[in-house]
Amino acid sequence: xxxxSVVLVKQVPDTKNISGNAMTPEGTINxxxxxxVFNPEDLNALEMxxxxxxxxxxxxxxxxxxxxxxxxxxxxxxxxxADGAVLLSDRKFAGADTLAxxxxxxxxxxxxxxxxxxxxxxxxxxQAIDGDxxxxxxxxxxxxxxxxxxLVDRIENLDPQKRLxxxxxxxxxxxxxxxxxxxxxxxVVRELNRPRYPTVPMRLAxxxxxxxxxxxxxxxxxxxxxxxxxxxxxVSRIFSPQRDKGEMIGDGLRDPKGTANLLIAxxxxxxxxxx
Ligand SMILES: Cc1cc2nc3c(=O)[nH]c(=O)nc-3n(C[C@H](O)[C@H](O)[C@H](O)COP(=O)(O)OP(=O)(O)OC[C@H]3O[C@@H](n4cnc5c(N)ncnc54)[C@H](O)[C@@H]3O)c2cc1C
Numbered sequence: 001x002x003x004x005s006v007v008l009v010k011q012v013p014d015t016k017n018i019s020g021n022a023m024t025p026e027g028t029i030n031x032x033x034x035x036x037v038f039n040p041e042d043l044n045a046l047e048m049x050x051x052x053x054x055x056x057x058x059x060x061x062x063x064x065x066x067x068x069x070x071x072x073x074x075x076x077x078x079x080x081x082a083d084g085a086v087l088l089s090d091r092k093f094a095g096a097d098t099l100a101x102x103x104x105x106x107x108x109x110x111x112x113x114x115x116x117x118x119x120x121x122x123x124x125x126x127q128a129i130d131g132d133x134x135x136x137x138x139x140x141x142x143x144x145x146x147x148x149x150x151l152v153d154r155i156e157n158l159d160p161q162k163r164l165x166x167x168x169x170x171x172x173x174x175x176x177x178x179x180x181x182x183x184x185x186x187x188v189v190r191e192l193n194r195p196r197y198p199t200v201p202m203r204l205a206x207x208x209x210x211x212x213x214x215x216x217x218x219x220x221x222x223x224x225x226x227x228x229x230x231x232x233x234x235v236s237r238i239f240s241p242q243r244d245k246g247e248m249i250g251d252g253l254r255d256p257k258g259t260a261n262l263l264i265a266x267x268x269x270x271x272x273x274x275x
Contacts, residue, residue, distance in 0.1 A: 002058035003158070003182075004117060005049040006109050008124040008136070009042040009062050009077055011070040015129055023238065029130055038073045041125025043080075043195040045188045048155065049123045050081045050196070056158060058120075059083040061112055065093055065104055071211050078206040079198035086112060090215040095228030098131070102139025104226050107219050109144060121165075122185045126151060134187070141185035148185045149178060153192040 013022070013034035024030045049060045062077035064070045065088040074085035088108050096104065113119050122144070127134035134150075141148035154168040156177060169176040170189050198206075216226065223229055248266070253259050267273040 003052055003056060003120040004058050005052060005060045005121040005123060006112055006119050007042070007046045007049045007060060007062050007077070007082065008105060008122070008140075009046065009064050009073045010039040010125070010128045011036045011064065011066050011073045012039045012128055012130045013037075023235075036069060036072070038076055039125055039128045041127065041188060041190045042073075044190055044192050045123040045125050045186075046077055046080060046082065047193045047195040048152075048186070048188055049121065051193070052121065052155065052158065053083075056160070059116070061086060061116070063105065063108055063112070064088070065096070065101060065108070067094070068213075071213070074211045076198065078209045078211070079203050080196055081198075081202055081206075082209075084116075084209060085211040087211055087213045088219070089213055090217075092216045092223055092227050095231060096226065097231035097233035098133050098135040098139055099232065100226050100228075100230035102136050102143060103230065104219070104221065105136065106140045106143035107221055108214065109140070111214070111219060118183075120163075120182045120184075122146065122183070124185070124187050126187045126189050137185055137187035144183070144185065146183045146185045147180040148187075149180060150187045151189050152186050153189050 013029065014037045021030055021033045046060070046062065052058070053060050060082045061084040062074050062082040063086045064074055068087075068089055070089065071087050074087055078085055086108060088104055093104055109119055109122060122140060124137040124140070126137070128136070137150065138148050149165070149167050149169065151169045151171065152167045153170040156166040156168055158165050163182045164179055165182060165184055166177060166179040167186065169178055170191070216223070248262065250262055253262060264273065
């Protein structure tokens with residue numbers, strides 16, 4: 001049975017080239033001043049969706065919200081094999097925090113469903129390398145009422161009869177196998193696959209595919225719920241925390257047991273160890 005997948009792809013600043021004017025006075029990122037790249041984990045999400053389509057049929061639609069230049073990541077998604085691409089681009093969407101971003105993207109998934117038919121799988125990266133919150137995937141799952149499967153590094157099984165998916169989640173020091181009914185929202189980790197390169201035939205074939213650009217005239221969302229107006233979060237400052245360096249001097253430091261006792265006493269005195 002064919003599956004319709006939507007893959008969220010974000011254009012992010014190239015973190016190898018961060019300059020002094022990276023942030024605006026409002027605390028949002030100054031995207032115009034920075035070179036941009038495909039968010040790395042979104043390439044893995046795209047590859048996972050393409051593998052599902054290649055094995056079991058269906059289609060893959062890439063979706064992004066950003067300035068007109070974000071069309072570059074969508075064009076690249078098409079080169080890599082996506083069947084369609086939608087860009088949400090409107091000044092009214094600009095300056096969105098995770099709440100407003102996940103709302104607009106969830107509404108776009110619904111609009112894609114209206115246009116093309118039921119969506120079974122939504123894929124995203126675990127987190128974007130600029131905002132770094134890892135909240136957008138779960139936010140979209142909540143708004144769409146989909147089961148969220150986060151930190152996925154493998155699809156174990158997709159059962160077309162029962163419409164069930166079984167995935168492996170990569171947790172710290174262990175894996176977890178989880179099963180859920182479709183539709184689901186999946187966020188992926190970077191280690192899971194090696195994204196395919198756009199080959200010349202793929203580039204030529206994708207030359208026909210159009211990127212649909214949707215402004216808020218298409219989605220008709222209440223302006224109080226999108227962009228800066230719909231964003232209660234304000235990033236007031238970004239800084240590296242200063243680490244205080246101290247010295248510990250004491251008789252107990254002569255042997256390992258004494259050192260351990262001294263450290264435990266110190267941590268307890270600062271309430272840093274559970275009793
Ligand atoms: C330095 C910095 C700090 C920020 N801190 C916060 C904060 O603390 N709280 C807050 O609410 N906002 C914050 N933001 C704003 C944040 O960048 C936006 O809300 C952003 O659009 C989504 O959040 P994220 O980048 O953290 O996404 P994440 O949740 O980390 O992204 C996970 C995945 O969601 C998908 N995705 C995310 N955004 C898009 C998009 N625009 N189009 C398509 N797919 C997308 C991608 O697949 C991505 O891999 C911050 C921005 C910056 C630059």
